[in-house]
Amino acid sequence: MSSGELIVKGGFVIDPTRKINGDVGDIAIKDGKIVEKVSSSAKVIDAKGKVVMAGGVDVHSHVAGPKVNAGRLMRPEDKLRAGVCRSGMAQKNGFRMESGFSIPSVFRTGYEYARMGYSFVMEAAMPPLLAPHTHEEIHDTPIIDEAALPVFANNWFVMEYLRQGEVENTAAYIAWLLKVTKGYGVKLVNPGGTAAWAWGLNCLSINDPVPYFELTPADIIKGLIQANEYLGLPHSIHIHQNNLGNPGNYPETLASLKLAEGVKAKNKFGRETVMHSTHLQFHSYGGEGWKDFCSKSREIMDYINKQKNITFDLGCVTLDETTTMTADGPFEHHLHGLNHLKWTNVDVELETAAGVVPYIYDKDVLPNAIQWATGLELALFAKDMDRAFITTDHPNAGPFTRYPRVIKWLMSKKAREATLATMKNTDRVINATYIHGIDRELSLYDIAQMTRSGPAKCLGLARTYGGLAPGMNGDVSVFDLNYKDMPKDAEKIEAAFQRAACFIKDGEIVVKDGEVVSHGHKKTVWVKVKMPENPQVTRDVSQAFHRGTYTVDISNYPVREYLAPHQSIIDVNVEA
Amino acid sequence: MATVTLKPTKVPELIFEGYSITPDAFAGKTAAQIAALPGHEGKFVLKLGEFFTVSGNGGETAADTDIVIDGDCSRVKYIGSKMTAGSVTVNGNADMYVGGWMKGGKIHIKGNVDSFCGIQMEGGELLVDGDAKNHVGCAYRGDWRGMKGGTIRIKGSAGNDIGTAMLGGTIIIEKDVFIHVSTHAEGGTVIIKGDVEGRVGGQMVKGDMYVLGKIKFMLPGYKKIGTVEKEVDGAKYTFDHYIGDLGERHGKSKGQYVYANLYLKAAA
C-alpha cells in the first residue's frame, strides 16, 4: 500500500459497478484506496485518450500448488514455448528471471497478470493436505492478490456427513478446513467421481453411486450448496461438473445446474448467486461420439440466461499447446488414453486426486476447433455479462496470457471469422457450431463486467475489487484504447489488453508502458468462519488423525502463519 | 556471398549465450550492427561486440551469409541455433546447443562440441571434426519430439543419449559412443562406426541403427532375425539384423508389425 496521492486523469472510465460507460473522468487514489479527490500535489497519470478500468479479477486459474508444480516438473519443454521472456527487467535489482508458457514460474505468473492489469486471481483447486505448499507458491507469486479454493466434493468427511444428510456438520467441517488451510470457499471437482477413481471408477452422471459412500454426486452438490449458504460464505459453491470433456455431456450439465433451482443466496457480501459453474465450455457438448461432436452452447445458455442464481466462466480454448491439470483424476487418465502423451496421476489421501497431461489444441483438428467455438459462443449468447466471466481454465484450455486474444475474438466478428477461415475443416466447424451465425461483438463495458465487476461480485469481493468507487482498493488499469475510436484492427485490442499502459495496485504504480516496475504488495485472501464449536466434527477430525486414517499428524496439517505472511482475512460470523 | 568474421577477444566470466550468432540474424546488417546484437551472460543482456571483433557485413539474406569464428568458443552457447540457411564455421571448440533447432544451412565446428548439439534439428548439416559430449541430436528434455531431419556427423566420439526420440534425419558418430542410442525413437538413422557400451534402441518403436564396432551389453528386447549386406556411409558391410524393442508398442504396415532395426556388423 502506498500512502502517496495519485490521480489518473482524463481517461475514458469504464466501471460497471456504477454504470459508468466511457465517460471522461479522473480516478483519485490515496493511501491505497480510491477516494473522491486528492490534493493538487498528487502524482498525475495522464490517461487521456485511453481506457480506464478497475484491476482485473480472475475467478478461476490454476497458478499455485502441487499439480501446477507436477506440471512444471513433468514438462521442462514447456519453457521452449515461452518466447523471449527474459526481458531486460530481470537485470534490475530485485526482479527475477521468468520462464514457462502454459505452466509459468511463479514470477512470470505474477508479472504477466500485472502486465494485463489484473489485481486478484483465484487458485481454483487446492488439495487441503497440500495447502502449505500451495500457500508457499502463492506467497512467491509477486504483485497479484490471491486466494485458493480447497476441494471438498470427494472428501471423506463431507461424504460421510452428507450420506446421512448432515448439512450442519458438513458446514462445521468446511469452517474448520477453511481455517486450517487458509482457504477461500467451497470447490467441487467431479463430485464423487474423483473418489470413485480410487477404485478405478468414475461418476459420469450425477445419479451414479459413489463406491463405498452410497451417495450420488447430486447429493454432494445439493448438500454443499446448503452448507455454503448455511455458513453465508462470500463465494457460492464453485463446481467443475461431472462428465467433463465428453461428447453429449450437456444434458448432464443442465441436470446439475438445476440443483441450484429455488436456492436463495444468504450472505453479507452482496453475492446473489448460489452456484458458480466453471469452465462451462468443457461441459457444453452434443453428439454421441467424436464423429458427430458439436456445440450445445445455445441450449446451455438458454437455461443460464433465465436462471439468475448461477454464474459461470468460459474456459475458452485458445488453440495452443498447453498442459491440462485437474483434480478430476479419471478424466486425465481418459485424456492420456486419447492423446498418448505423458501422464501424471496423484492420490491425496482422504481428500482428492489429480492428474496432469500435456495437450495440443490444434485448429486443424475438428473437435479442438469446435471446442474453440463453443467457449466463445457461451459468452456471445450470454445476456447478463455480470454472470459470465472470461477464463481459459488456465492452463487447461489455454494459458491465462491468452485472455487478450479471447477478448479480441469476443469483440470482433472479423477476428473470429479470420481464425475460422484458417482452419482445415472450416465448413464442418461451421456446421457443428453456432459461431458463424453470431454477429454480436462485445463492448468494452461487457468485457469490464466479465473481467471485473462480475467475478468480484460472485466472489463476494465487490466492496474492494472490480470497481472504481471511492473506498475500493486503489487498483486501476489503463489500456491504450480510444473508447471513441476503437481500432478497426482487432490485433490492436489484443495488444492493448496484453500490456497495460499503466497498472496501479493498492495505490502504487506496478506496471508502466506494459512493463513491471514494482513488485507491489501482494496479499493472500482467506475466509475465517466464526461459529459455535461442533463437538462431533471436532471429535471426528481429531480421531481421523489419531486413529491413523491420515498418515500425517494433525500438528503438521495446518498452514502455518509464516507460509502466508501477508494475509487479508474476511470474517464470517455464523450465529448459533 | 558475404563473409562475416568474428574474432573472440574475451572469455566470458559465466557462459555467453550466442543465440544471435546465426546467418539469419546477421543477414542485412553491417559489421557494426552485428556487433550490437544481443546475447545473455547470466541474467545480463550484453552485445556480441563485447566478446568479439566483427569484420565484414552480412549478406542480403541468410543464404548469402557465411560466418567464420576465428578462435575458441568453449564458453559460447547456441552458435547457429535455429538457423535456416547460410553457414557457420568455428575454427575451434564450441559450447552447448550448437545447431539446436536448426532448419537449414551448414555448421562446421573444427574442434570439439559440448552437449546438446543438433538438438531437435529439422534440417541442414552439422559437422564436428572433434568429439561431442552428450545428447547429440536428441529431444529437448521432457519433449517427445526429437530430431526431424538433417545430418549430424561427429568425426570423433560422443557421450550418451544419441538421437533420443528421433523422428527423422541421420546421425553419424565415427568413433565410440557410451550409452543410450535412439531411445524412444520413432524414425531416423543413427550410424556408429566405433563401439557402444550398451542400451542401444531402448523403447525404440521405429527407425534404423548401424553399429560397425561392438555393443558390450545388448538389450534383451532385441531379437536377431538374419544376416544382411548393406551399404552404410559409402561402404558395404555384412550385418547381423536385429529387430526391437520387443517390449514396446509397434504399429502395423500392410498387416505386418513395423519394428526398429539394429544392424550390428557381423564378426569377420
Ligand SMILES: [Zn+2]
Ligand atoms: Zn480448473
